[in-house]
Amino acid sequence: MSGRGGWRLKTWQFTAAAAVSGLTLASAAAAAAGPWDSGGQRTAESSRAALAPGAGDGDHRTEAGSPLPAGSAPVASEAAAVLTPLEAGALEPRTGKGAREAAAGQAPAPTAAALKFALEPLLKAKGLGPGATASVVDAATGKEVYGRGAKTARVPASTVKIATGTAALSVLGPDHRIRTTVVAEPAPGYEDGAPPEQIVLVGGGDPTLTARADAQGNASLRTLARHTADTLKQRGARTIRLAYDTSAYSGSTQHPIGPNENLAPVTALMADEGRLDSSTSGPAPRSTRPAQDAAEAFARFLADRGVKVEGAVRAATATDQAEELADVRSAPLSALVERMLTHSDNDIAEALARQTALAAGAKADFAGAERETRRALGRLGLPLDGARFADGSGLDRADRVTARLLTSLLARAAHTDHPELRPVLTGLPVAGFSGTLAGRYTSPDAAAGTGVVRAKTGTLTGVNTLAGTVVSSDGRLLAFSFLASATTDPTTAQSTLDHLASTLARCGC
Template sequence: MPVRRVIPHARTLLFTIATSAALVVSTTVPATADTASDGRDALADLRRDIDAILDDPALAGAVSGVLVRSLSEGDTLYGRDAATRLIPASNMKLVTAAAAMDVLGPEYTFRTTVWAGEDPSDGTVDGDLYIEGTGDPGLTVDAFAELAAEVADSGVAEVTGDLLADDTWFDDTRLHPDWERGDEPFYYAAQISALTVAANQDLDTGVVNVTAVPGPRVGAPADVALEPMTDNLSLDNRAGTGRPGGQRTVDVRRPSGSNVFTATGSLPLGGAPYSTLRTVHEPTDHAAHVFADALADAGVKVHGTVGRGTVPGGADEVAVRHSAELSDLLIPFMKLSNNGHGEILIKAMGAETRGEGTWQAGLTQVKPALDRIGADVTALRQADGSGLSRGNLIRAEGVLSLLDAVRDEPWADAWLRSLPVAGDSDRMVGGTLRNRMAGTPAEGNVRAKTGTLTGVSALSGYATAADGEELAFAIINNGHRGPAPRGVQDAIAVRLAEFSRTAPTSGDTPADYRGGSVAPAPDAQRHGRGDLECTWAEAC
């Protein structure tokens, strides 16, 4: 049996949630007369090791597009099926984010404006009050409250007409035609609107928080709530309280085209509360009702109803809110793989450049933007902004080209900052990698975008090798059965963090690596937002 180099960390990795951030400090080994030979040997070892990792049974029957390139030296360290077009899942967000930074600019902000149809100088709007959105994904309940307070501070105390929502900056196509209809209730497939509510600090748009707490005794109703609750939503609570130690079966669903939420199942007496996210139908209406409640709390009385309307010419601006800058909004978008943000960015690019807030108009802006950046993505097929569509196709070499090209952009630092960091337990740093590669040379080192759909998994980004060499890598797995092969992806990333052209090969006991000992990240909670880009129930 030929002697093989043992992979020091990847053979026995057991990934746990990191409890503190750690920085991997690179050291440089002085060059010697044998450097060139050592470099060739080290590169051969790296290629053999990655080949062995990809032989993992988890990838039986799958196609893996893999490419590793040195950004420091400019050479290719490894490649397999890198020219094959594959479904990227949420790796498509790399494309969307780069295009948006080019087209919209890192300082771009979304504007939400309140208009009075008639002059409100006497404190009364004799007519309708309008709220106009342009897609701000950061409109939390608190943000609506601040906007309402600004209306009150302007002197407006009464509106004789209606409160009307103007969402015409985007079209009224709420769901992408490629998306699975069965995904509609779940947060990762929320409807897209130019006026929407972010239900939490993760800035999940077009959804409500659902909570359920067991009742005081067996057989009592569970305490179920939607937040933010508004007059356009209703809850039919059929959930109960089961025996202590029993199984949790509670669920909350709404039928397509309706905002009637029905809670069923049960929670065990004395058990933990249940929480999840569920989408709303017509997020514009929900946002308008949230704003109506905020106006009432601010002391502004609206005599009419809540509805839709287009801001008329000559309306008076009463209040305005600007979102955080795009460079900062990339953090929740990329760290948490927020699908809604990706679609908002696509429609915003269309609205700003062509006056059409549609998927079609926005997608026409992507390829020219990537050309300007210098990324070679000639084989790209992009259907949406988030990667939820299976109509998206890209080559690993295209992803790698993008990762390389963006480094020369003035917004490169913001781009890098937005990527999840391996093993960092801070949600807004580690993101979807916070539970992966902790306690390895990749922790605090690897910055990469994840991607998950049924039978599709991806991890692409950057790693610093052991001697300080900067590497970029793209891993796209298609057609695997069972769970996503995150252990395989992590083992490759860890191996890249260990790589050195100058260090001698290991003298450890000969062994073949087959990847079976690499454990995946611990399961996230099987409700709400976990490390997947979709719900566990749908295994998406």
Template sequence: MPGHPLRHRLYRRSLPLAAAVLAASLLAGSAQADDPAPVDVALTADLDALLADSRLANAQTGVEVLDAATGQVLYARQPQALLTPASTLKTVTTAAALDLLGPDHRFTTEVRTLGDRAGSALVGDLVLRGGGDPTLLAADLDDLAGQVAAAGISTVTGRVLADGSRYETTPLGPGWAWDDEPYSYSPQIAGLTVANDPEYLMDTVRVTVTPGAAGEEAAVTLDPAQAPMSFTGRITTGAAGSGSSVGVDRRRGANELALSGSIATGSAPVTSWVTVENPSTYAGRVFEGALARHGVRVVRGVDAATGAEASQPLVAHQSQPLAQLIVPMLKLSNNGIAEHLLKEIGKVKGGRGDWATGVAQVRGFLNANGLGTPAGRQVDGSGLSRYDLVTPARMAALLKLAQDRPWFGAWYDALPVAGNPQRMVGGTLAARMRGTKAENNVHAKSGSMGGVDNLVGYATAPDGRRLVFAVMVNDFAGTSPRPVLDAIAVRLAAGPAPAQAKARTFGAPAADDGYQGTRWEDCEAVAHC
């Protein structure tokens, strides 16, 4: 997929000169007050040296390190700075979800009848009612279709009504970038949605381009086949060894794919994951296809439900419990799951499945636990929005607080583990900090987008102490500071002995850890973008 320019920034109104000078002096004073006197002199010297790296020049950097047991601040660098969290915000969303919904919370998807039975016919409609399940797979819809057939229904004289009304109809979060919309890490959010792979890339279709003979048009297939996509353009098959320049681009606001470029004959197929407009109707189409495979004919196709239908329950599917569901969310930085959790919090605790209500409930959770000040800003669940702001101090305090909760073990295990090559263990940190003391030690959540790179989590020191850390870097340009973040985590895990190690030891960012070619967006969730 083509690269994008760096994302736009929010611009502030200019201050008069005198006010600007005063503001600068106040900020300088607060920054000095922000940074407490060193408690661990060796740690302070080592982290100061790492943070002097030229890759951080002119960037905004905030750091806090705590003793996890006592809460004592061991190191701080502008811990009260409001910074863009990117995907590290998922730690806030998951902690609030586990606390407010409970680790055993499940999502239920129902098939309901709207009409009367006449032998093997349902004279009326089948309603596919979404319960907000962010992990509903095409295979789960196939299982539900099998249950409908087993219930003795072979004909539906009406329609499949797709009901995504559990959540509001606004499909994208506040401040999400419009040019991210086609990509799998920016799915549309609805009360009914479907994924077609075990990593739960909801509201996406897999597009596979397979070469033919040289000079022929390449074959383009969709999975699921029921995805409502149309095509413009074509992809040609080039000579063997000619390389590939495949373009599969969804037109904004439409389920139309513009095909371009070529693929060399004899080469491996090229696969892309693309989002789909109107995820609830998409799920209804996939369900209709599953019904057909199980011998159930739907006469009038798929339509949208109103949510007010007086239907009767027929069969249902339950998701895995929340404590298990957060594993793919945190390990793979799945944005869609995070947004469903936020809206589910709003629905269950506030009566409305929308972003504003979910955010208000999360804010209440933070306030109730002494994490309400200083004021930050949260507008979504995943951190995709540039409007989100949080301080390193609040992130560190949340990590400390979580240790006292009964769900902490599941949450800690769900965080990516540095250097572990197993995808559902190492997650977005699988290729990072390998061969260091941080490997299989540091449990942390990363977060990145253009000009933003963060790492928050836990490290176990050589003396057995658990340390909490939050390292947030914003507003950098050019070379990624990620090696510096990793070097800090390694220093915490290794203790003072390797303090002379340089950040450059860890090299450039790996190609599969969230930076995809020239793309800087927060696509850590996806190996396919």
């Protein structure tokens, strides 16, 4: 094949092969990780969201029916495999120039007229309902090359997680880790080295802290108990009182939509996201007291290590005089952001929003998280007109973003001036291969996007959204967002969104 069609074939073949390579790694890790993911968000939730008004986001599942743990290499490996052609100059389009030049903006830029001709019939299709909005940005220049209602704020559903991750990375950096600590409270007449009477398990807001025997790269409550017990026994303490501290977070632990199976109470201390059933492959019942449960599990692990906890475990706030005995740390923030985006993890999203607030010294409640998320994005120079971040996960229908904000976020993450934001791109699911896009892009209309489209999905009852990046047939990296907030058939709406993204993939525009 020659001409533009030949270039399209080379791009497709190379990128698809890279994505398959990444999938092999991801599937192996998923199979080993156990029967549930962090949010318990799989295909069953799509049906639930479609049937239950006000239910949680319905776009959460993994490609193999099993989780990728926080910090697992396959997410980054898979992303690198798909993005490598853009960054390493490995492709050779018909012009003879490498993909490095294409990524730098020397491939043909799409035109507004051509994009309008290609996209508008789909945006006006019955599947998306009235008022669907769109934005397409040339990642090389940061300029919007097509917009339809791009400045109109809409309910984003889970695509708001792109904003949540960007804000957290911008203020904390990709190497930040969330600490869970154990401190000793001094007893009356306490002397250095004497055994303490009480210790306090202090939550730092890590929702990936696990009580499971196989930590799978997460911070382990068992490891924390082992280190704590070793230190206590060195001081001669074989019996101890235990309290737990959740004061890092403020305000109500309940999400505005109320108790649900898609999100645990938002607290600074929990294990395994408060799930009561770790064997389920879909939404799971959540504990109403995840902090207490985590502390009681910690007490059992201490007993296994020869330190008995005396009396009931209770809530308390550690004092300034408390001495740190041990700590464990989460996977790096970069890995948490990737996991949140790939699997649309609501618990991680709400935790990251609060970490953004804590970094600013603000109250870590819903209001503080919204305020500091907005401030962090404002410092990046992003268009925030009409934006609301009522939560970090997108479960709250009070959230509002514009299509232009989403593409601006993605373009900023692709810019060489902001390498700290790159996990926002590498965490995006790969069409047909990973995360919430694993089971999509199967129809002939969407096939061209398989392995080429990377995008965050969003699904609430009547709301379907998609935002991400795609390599056009000319080798141009485009950021796109499509928001529909009046859909009646989620299956048709999703297939239309996939068709839109795939149209960009095969468009020599």
